[in-house]
Amino acid sequence: MSKKLLTLQDELRKIAKDQGADLFGVADLTVAHEFVCSQGGEYLKRFPRAISIGVRLLDALVDELPRHEEPMVVFTYRGLYNTVNSRLDQVALSLSKRVQQEGYQAYPIPASQTVDSQRLTGAISHKLAAHLAGLGWIGKSCLLVTPGYGPRIRLATVITDASLEAGSPMDSRCGECRKCVDLCPVKAFTGIPFNPSEPREARFNANLCNQYQNKRRERLGDGLCGLCVYVCPYGTSKNGNNPRSHG
Ligand code: SF4
Ligand code: SF4
Numbered sequence: 437m438s439k440k441l442l443t444l445q446d447e448l449r450k451i452a453k454d455q456g457a458d459l460f461g462v463a464d465l466t467v468a469h470e471f472v473c474s475q476g477g478e479y480l481k482r483f484p485r486a487i488s489i490g491v492r493l494l495d496a497l498v499d500e501l502p503r504h505e506e507p508m509v510v511f512t513y514r515g516l517y518n519t520v521n522s523r524l525d526q527v528a529l530s531l532s533k534r535v536q537q538e539g540y541q542a543y544p545i546p547a548s549q550t551v552d553s554q555r556l557t558g559a560i561s562h563k564l565a566a567h568l569a570g571l572g573w574i575g576k577s578c579l580l581v582t583p584g585y586g587p588r589i590r591l592a593t594v595i596t597d598a599s600l601e602a603g604s605p606m607d608s609r610c611g612e613c614r615k616c617v618d619l620c621p622v623k624a625f626t627g628i629p630f631n632p633s634e635p636r637e638a639r640f641n642a643n644l645c646n647q648y649q650n651k652r653r654e655r656l657g658d659g660l661c662g663l664c665v666y667v668c669p670y671g672t673s674k675n676g677n678n679p680r681s682h683g
Contacts, residue, residue, distance in 0.1 A: 437599065437600070437601050440538070441598060441599060441600060441601075442601070444534070444535070444538055444598065444600070445462065445600045445601060447534065448460070448487065448531050448534060448535070448600075451527070451530050451531060451534060452489050452527055452530075452531060455523075455526065455527045455530060456491060456523050456527065457489040457490065457491055457524075457527050458490055458491055458492040458585065458589070459488070459489060459490030459491075459492075459566070459571050459582065459585075459589065459591075460487070460488070460489055460490075461487075461488045461566065461569030461570055461571045461603045462485055462486070462487055462488070462569055462600045462601060462602045462603060463485065463486040463487075463488055463564075463565045463566070463567075463568035463569040463602055463603065464484065464485065464568060464602035465480075465483060465484055465485060465486050465565070465568070465595065466484050467568065468564060468568060468632070469481055471561075471564070471632070472560060472561075472564075475560060475561065480560065480595060482541070482597060483541070483543065483595035483596055483597055484597060484599060485595070485596050485597070485598060485599060485600050485602060486560070486565040486568070486569070486593050486594065486595045486596070487531055487569075487593065487594040487595075487596060487600070488562070488565045488566040488568075488569040488571055488591060488592075488593055489524060489527055489528065489531070489591065489592055489593075489594075490524075490566065490571060490580075490582070490585075490589040490590065490591050491520045491523055491524055491527075491589060491590050492585045492588060492589050493516060493517075493520060493585075493588045493589060493590065493665070494516060495588065495672070497512055497513050497516050498513075498588050498662065498665060498666050499666065499672075500512075500513075501513065501661075501662045501663060501665070501666040502663070502666065504652075504660070504661060504662065504663070505656070507656060507657070507658075510652075510656055510658050510659075510660055511657075511658060513660055513662060514658050514660055517548075517590070517660060520547070520590045521546070521547040521548045521590055521592075522547075524547040524590055524591070524592035525544070525546050525547055525592060527592070528544035528545070528546075528547075528592045528593070528594050529544055531544070531594050532544045532594050532596075535594070535596050535598055538598065540596055540597050540598035541596060541597045541598075542594050542595070542596045542598070543594065543595045543596070544592070544593075544594045545560050545562070545592065545593045545594070545595065546592065547562070547590055547591065547592040548590075560593055560595065562580075562591035562592060562593050563578070563579065563580040563591065565591075565593045565595075566580045566591050566593075567580060567605050567606065568602070568603075568605050569602065569603045570603030570604050570605060570606055571603070571606070572606055573605075573606045573607060573608040573609060573610070573630070574608070574630035575587065575608070575610050575616065575630070575668065576610050576613070576614065576616055576617055576625055576627055576628070576629060576630075576639070577616035577617075577625060577664040577665075577668065578625065578630075578636060578639055578640040579616075579664060579665065579668070581609070581610070581668060581670050581671075582670070582671065583606075583609070583670065584671065585670075585671040586665075586668045586669070586670030586671020586672060587664070587665045587668050587670070587671065588665060588668075588671045588672075608629055608630060609670070610629060613669065614627055615667045615668065615669065616663075616664040616667055616668060619663050619664065619667045620645075620663065620664055621648060621661070621663065622644040622645065622647070622648045623644070624640055624641045624642070624644040624645045624648075625639060625640055625641075625664075626638065626639050626640070626641075645661070648661065649661055
């Protein structure tokens with residue numbers, strides 16, 4: 437990689453951290469172009485890299501999610517969720533502008549976006565980009581699980597034609613754990629480990645999750661659930677970021 441690109445990558449990492457991102461990585465999208473284009477369209481093929489950024493959620497709020505029938509809990513979590521998404525979008529814009537200044541294309545994908553209402557997917561899977569960047573693995577919950585913060589993060593992605601240095605995907609550390617599979621109130625997960633050659637439907641029924649959250653929204657005014665984020669032993673404050681209760 438050229439010195440110019442290495443310098444740019446260091447600068448981008450610093451911009452992300454300075455603006456509040458807790459995680460920064462670069463993914464080689466060429467290894468997943470077929471999947472990426474099947475979700476976001478052929479246009480995305482021109483972008484060989486994805487910059488993945490993550491912002492950690494607050495443990496004090498995530499730890500309260502088992503009480504998510506209480507309006508105070510769900511609305512406070514919603515506030516955090518929206519604020520973190522907004523921060524991610526701001527960081528993604530700053531990174532995109534810096535990349536563009538150097539003469540490359542940059543295309544920020546918002547933190548929370550659904551472009552396919554049938555499959556409930558965005559223009560790109562933030563989780564896949566983060567996984568390919570080496571920030572974590574796709575757990576049985578279909579969430580990105582990071583070694584330090586577990587799934588207690590939100591993600592955004594900037595796709596680019598700047599050939600930045602990419603990380604390597606991380607192997608799953610779920611092991612025999614099934615906590616997310618067992619706790620999900622609508623049994624949306626099959627418990628099958630992530631396999632990039634299988635569709636998401638083999639592991640996760642997104643419609644069951646969506647219907648559950650819609651019903652909660654009708655009843656409570658907001659439907660966020662998040663129990664699969666709460667229960668993962670990775671990243672929990674009680675476990676000091678160490679999955680001692682694993683299994
Ligand atoms: S958010 Fe709740 S309903 Fe949806 S998959 Fe996670 S635990 Fe299940
Ligand atoms: S709760 Fe257990 S099985 Fe589910 S993602 Fe976390 S480590 Fe993996």
